[in-house]
């Protein structure tokens with residue numbers, strides 16, 4: 001029997017990658033979770049960094065990083081093909097987006113976690129803050145993770161402020 005192909009996680013590079021990632025988000029958030037279609041795609045998609053997980057040439061997972069102007073990145077729209085969940089793909093997408101945030105000089109990652117997967121983010125070092133709130137009708141909690149230590153942060157401070165300038169936040173961060 002043929003060995004299973006490895007999943008590759010990388011930046012969405014082509015129009016086809018972006019279309020496949022969006023199609024996956026529509027399947028997962030709109031069809032599976034009932035998020036209104038008009039809330040799924042937003043203005044931040046154009047400036048966000050999008051990651052795709054690819055298996056045998058097919059996009060099976062996605063996530064995005066929106067650069068915030070306070071030197072943080074907001075991770076969201078994390079989605080993995082239903083039959084392929086709980087095999088580590090989501091964790092790899094998260095790690096990839098964190099590495100991209102660090103590479104851009106961002107000191108912190110923030111996100112709005114659906115409460116049913118709060119443990120997933122906690123396992124990856126995210127700490128919850130504040131109360132549970134509804135976003136697109138789904139219970140969420142804000143979480144954050146420091147990506148760099150104090151020394152590295154001081155070194156990156158100047159770069160971070162320059163690179164993050166002009167970025168925006170997202171009203172919904174599934």
Ligand SMILES: CC(C)(COP(=O)(O)OP(=O)(O)OC[C@H]1O[C@@H](n2cnc3c(N)ncnc32)[C@H](O)[C@@H]1OP(=O)(O)O)[C@@H](O)C(=O)NCCC(=O)NCCS
Nearest residue numbers: 078079080085086087088089090091113114117119120174
């Ligand atoms: C959240 C999501 C992206 C995680 O992707 P994944 O490939 O399953 O993630 P991993 O395999 O790396 O990690 C799995 C862990 O996530 C958590 N998790 C995943 N699905 C879960 C579920 N249905 N219930 C509870 N915890 C769950 C668990 O901690 C799990 O670890 P375990 O299998 O050891 O219990 C995926 O479940 C998904 O696409 N969900 C639907 C969309 C969504 O809710 N996105 C997140 C919005 S914040």
